[in-house]
Amino acid sequence: MAMKRAVLDLWVGVFVAVGLAALLFLAFKVGSTGGLAAARSYAVTASFSNIGGLKVRAPVRSAGVVVGRVAQIQFDNERFEARVVMNIDTRYQFPRDTSAAIMTSGLLGEQYIALDAGGDERMLADGESIRITQGAVVLENLIGHFLYGRAEGGDSGAGQAGAD
Amino acid sequence: MANGPGYWLRRMGARWVDSTWRLGLATRFLVLILLYSGISIRRFQLVIKEIFNAGVLSLIIILVSGLFVGMVLGLQGYETLQTYGAEESLGILVALSLVRELGPVVAGLLFASRAGSAMTAEIGLMKTTEQLTALEMMALDPIARVIAPRFWAGVISMPLLAALFSAMGIFGGYLVGVVLLGVDEGSFWSQMQAAVDFREDILNGVIKSAVFGVAVTTIALYEGYDAPPTAEGVSRATTRTVVTSSLTILALDFVLTSFMFRGVS
Structure with missing residues (x-):
């Protein structure tokens, strides 16, 4: 059981990391962060x-x-x-x-x-x-x-x- | 069978009353979920397991659909923009349509049919096989133990999936536009960056997808929880989840768009 959970956690970790990476990609590569402050x-x-x-x-x-x-x-x-x-x-x-x-x-x-x-x-x-x-x-x-x-x-x- | 006009009127009326009733119940259900969310935070493992089911298992369909939607956008956009000699604006077209609309909406629709239907079927079957009642017998609240973790998993997964969809779509548009059709790479990215604003476009897209996440998971869980405990009841509830949440996404999208992107000046 403990083993299985670890694998699952890993996948969720990968998912969240990739999702956040996509957000960062959108923020920095696709968009510009606003005008001048x-x-x-x-x-x-x-x-x-x-x-x-x-x-x-x-x-x-x-x-x-x-x-x-x-x-x-x-x-x-x-x-x-x-x-x-x-x-x-x-x-x-x-x-x-x-x-x-x-x-x-x-x-x-x-x-x-x-x-x-x-x-x-x-x-x-x-x-x-x-x-x-x-x-x-x-x-x-x-x-x-x-x-x-x-x-x-x-x-x-x-x-x-x-x-x- | 009395098939007079009175019969149809009564049936229509009953349907409206029933829908309103269910709307009220679903709202109360959402409030209950929020009230009983404590255990999801204390035992985050429960949520992680559901993020795996709702988010990780939806990855393939989201990534592949995103790629193809972006590729189609690139192809179609190029055809049209080329007529005006403005094919460098392809980046803007692909990025804005994905980040503002297609990303959250299509990812939401896919999420509703991939993860929402699964949630409804699972909860419905748990109810049919009296697992929810068994939990209650063990003094565990089914909403806190079963429903709330799934809700939070959906709310967390949905924005990430929408962002992945948009990113993948932009990559698809890049593949078709720059690699295949030969749009200049520099102007593809720089025009995109000049036109897409972080707060105005990207953040609003993220907010949209989070709202869709709340809507889809609430509908899916409510339909499952409310399903008649029969095989037919569960199958009907699953269908209804997909239909209702798709319509809700499209209607909400109209509302959100109309006050998020209300002209520039």
Whole structure:
């Protein structure tokens, strides 16, 4: 009896070990363990005329490297613009005149925010906002411009939300 | 035989009343199991023996089905994604569908038919051969001694089996996608890692499978405990276990999915 139980315990042990290994595989090989922890990041806001298909948790990249994530997207009902809050890793500091643009990875890929560092001496601090922004390019508008020849007076939607 | 409309109405009504009654009994049964779980923790050997029956013996069917489901997902997903030139996203497709839905649900269905039916038949037969009564005569509570260890074994085994199913399925998708059809290995894994979130996707999948484990084992044990002590009664109870727990899994899955993955923003 004791012998038989030992064999059974072994099998159950193997089962639990393999099951936990599968969970670890899912956790580390298949998934990513969340975004950046709130403690190690600082929040920066930016207003865009159009965010296109940007979503919460979309990456914030600078020079192609992921430096943060989009934390919050709101509609500013006073300026009729989109307010995007992003958490940026504290390891990366950006000058105050950094510009933000919403880009698309590939033709149909996900949208992300690209940060282009400026030359200011002072760095962006927690809670500050990025002033120079460029909204998402809306494909329909581009096609519209293309079809109707030269752009007639100003660029709608697709264009720039300049510094203010 | 009075086959008038009144007869059918009465029969339908009786069925509803009966179902509600059984739901109430099963709930009370679950509460009893939880109350009498002390002995399962003190004598964990009992639970280990049942984990062997419910978990280890289900391994083969779970692993093989997981592999094939993943391979089919890889094949079908590749066909569709290729049209858009997005075959690198195959990893996302395979991983998300397995971790969120197919892993817990299909593993749950297999667990219900492989382990749940066995539990019902075993308990039903123990009742038929008056082994449960014999335990009571020896002042051992059958719920504490027989039912609760099986319940905990099911609840422990189910998430592990679902995780194994998902992992095996992802491996199957990798085999077909990367090894057979030549999707780039690096982007297969990196896109998957970028899209699958630990808390959002994997943890929710684990929670789902644990809920299914509770549901399936409760139904299986209750059906066995409640089975009429005849050969026919036990066979009917076994069938009912598989049918009821499969339907319960699918219904619960809808409910859980609708408030776990309610859009991203």
